[in-house]
Amino acid sequence: MPTKTRLAAAVLLGSFLAVTPATAQDAPSPQQALQNFGIGAEQIAQLERGEIVGYDVSETSQKELAIGVAMLLPVPLAQIADYIKKGNLNAIESDIIASAAIGANPSSESFKKFAFTDKQLEEAKAFLAAEAGDEFNLSKTELATLKNLQAGLEDADDKTLLKTANQTYREFLLQRLLAYKKNGLNGIAPYARDGGSADPAAELRTDAINSKAWARYFPELQQAWLNYPAALPGNASEQFIWLNRRVEDRPTPILNHRVVVVGETGGIIVSRQFYVGHSYNSSHVVAGGLPYQDGTLVFYSIRSSTDQVAGIGSSLKHSIGREQMKKEMVKRLQRLNKDLKRKPATVAAE
Template structure:
């Protein structure tokens, strides 16, 4: 499988809710504790206080996983940052977003009507209808079988019918996956059928939730609810579901995303997972937060993403390249945030 810049950009979408205001001020970690928990050393604090962006290591749980974290201190208050993020400004102007929408409790096929193969994507629609287990599309065995049952009736279909059929079927799959996840959580995520095997995003996301240890000590109820969803969320937490269609490796792809935000005066934390991705990678998990720091806000986030593209021969080199690409995209996002908030340009700390 290819592992391109566009795939990394989609993985990074979940960072769009970084700075939503933490649990209680009493339970929240101090900025110094947070820095220590995330492996940011004392030598990096002066860099942060100069407005530089620093990276920190995040443990990877398998050969398929890429993980990295970044942090910075911004000289603006947490409420100002939270307002910026809540208004959706962080993703404004991103050319690879084809469409996106929220999914409420009454989601139906019509909820995905803006998610469509266009006439210019007819070849992609045809490839979807003819898909077989492999790495071109992330679909379950049942989904592949459903497509196969359609093929005989489409032998003489014109392009308009093929396009309509592909869109209808893909939306059905997305709705079914959303409903299964909301009913059973991680256990409801069907594995992707590969040629001779499977990829299991549920297991990947479960490992990610278990290994989110830095915040779990401060928010054990939130972490357990996240791991055991649809268990009840803590009283101070809210959730959102959304779909998006983005261009990844020059192809449209559908993504289903679930995020939970905990709010209080002491800061903010968001956990977010992409529990279905159409192709190129399997899943993505984000833990992000903002804490008051002196007269500003300490912001940081970590991403764990699983992709078959970094496993196998040359895995170490692939991981190194993949992490560096991901880190660059994360830094660009923070730099753009700095620019939009009309602050001085954010710089990147020199590698030690």
Template sequence: MNRPFPPSIAFRKAWLAGFLLLAASPVRAGLTAGQLIDQVGISQADVARLQKGEIVSYSVVETGSKSLATGIAMYLKTAPARIVEVVRRGELAARDPDVTARGVVPSGAGVEAFAKFAYGRAQVDEARDLLNVRPGSGFNLSAEEIAGFAALKASLASDDDETVAEAVSRQYRSVLAARLRAYRSKGLAGMAAYERGDGDKADPAAELTDAIRASKLLGDRFPGLQKALLGYPAEMPAGAEDSFIWLNRMVQGRPTPILVHRIIHAGNDGALLLQSAFYVGHSYDVSQTLAGTVPYLDGALVFYSVRSSTDQVTGLGEALKHSIGRGQMEKEMIEKFRALKASVKG
């Protein structure tokens, strides 16, 4: 079943998850606020606005018709460590209410790491859609994964809601475990294409590769981190730590499994987070996040940029769809920054 969605909903939720992960882990940024301002292209007029405490946006290069990207920045008269403290102590109303389950996937873990991912009785319609899934844009699944759900349907002895929800949950946990295992083993090369029907496929690996390569901030200032993302599972550069998490997030009323590869570069003078959502169950294909906080004047400069790939901004009226999508993304991101500012002052 194909269900249109406002792109900004998915991206807003991706933003919140990224910011929470950032704020929970202080990391060495490796550049000054001035260098950052120049690198991302914040104008002098916007620098003046930043210093007055306003939130400003900056352009982020989009990599094609499916790409939607933007960035925002804010100056807070507090140390980066205080931003970390605010989130750690729960002072921000920052716990995403749409995340129904989450977990860290340790090295070597299998399907058991996804034990808390499940469709409940309230989501049985979603489970039934998966049981009857066909190639298309309603779900991001490979041909093999679609065949797996078809085989599951044929094997079910009962069609009651509880049986369907439990069986589909088990099957999807296997999909997530296999997707994560393939990425851990082969990186971008291990990402299976999504079947769209009529011979069409979406290539999340190519879309994520384009997003990573498009970041001049990464390429110019952190080439080792960029290389590590593109070449994973190559060794991380010194000072960088990577981990994997999974989320079950409600997007337009639909449970959405998301697999995330996170890289953090640590220190006491700031924070840098790289986050690749390399598998998303529906609505958008992939996303690439670059976020951080560095000392600035007598406080901290907080910045965040995201590139996401979605079919929802292509086709007739593409330019308008992109403009509306970016505007919605910025508006929602700004609301979160305002909440952070209020919590820091409080």
């Protein structure tokens, strides 16, 4: 697998987030969860020694990389939930340049911290001159907008080019966010490719349908997730976040939708990256937390779609890509564990 693919695989990770079931009786027992994910006695012993173990997650296409990891964190579930609520997750990710929660009434100003810098002028110029292909994930409409801008920028200086690129990209992000909030997966515009397209909406829909291990316990949440903006379960909360992540040493705007429910008996995460600027198409996270002994048994799985692992040599690319993903996921859980033990969260009173 080329370096570009390895690097992309390493960052195909959505943000880890704990979520709990719509109703307490729906939560599986730790033993049920371990059985569902095929984690046997030997791996359970590893977990109880503080090790992180992997488990298989089915892949639904040649473009998909999928893997799961589990860990026993020596802190209560409520402490993890409080840590997440306080917005500390970025502390475990080293590749984020900037990020922010998006309010109820977004505008292009919501993305003002996403910017090509002076040192990224060539990236900004490449964006303004983008064509169908995988250098940038853009729709036909977005590419047409850029083409219309080009005539007026022929004699523009670097400062003007940089400003135009930033303003235009922020507007694209806003329009994609609004379309998704209004129409859910049906509102996600495909990425134009040379001679075809990539369809993140179809990928995310397939991922949601195939999250069967958790769907049996949380069918209402799964249906709401599939049919968003359908109403979420009553005790669920949602969050929209934008990220500027360094991917393959390039700035990468990402739009992320998360749903969070917090309870006492266990948890599940649903999180999707429904727009990614380049290198991969989409990402779907399902993670769960269950009280176990004196801590929390955490399951963390991700499905990410990228054109880079399809085609000739796909089997080898997938094998290497999964291993790179697993390494990065393990690092994040290790950082989360370290941070939770170093800075215990103050759990808010129920």
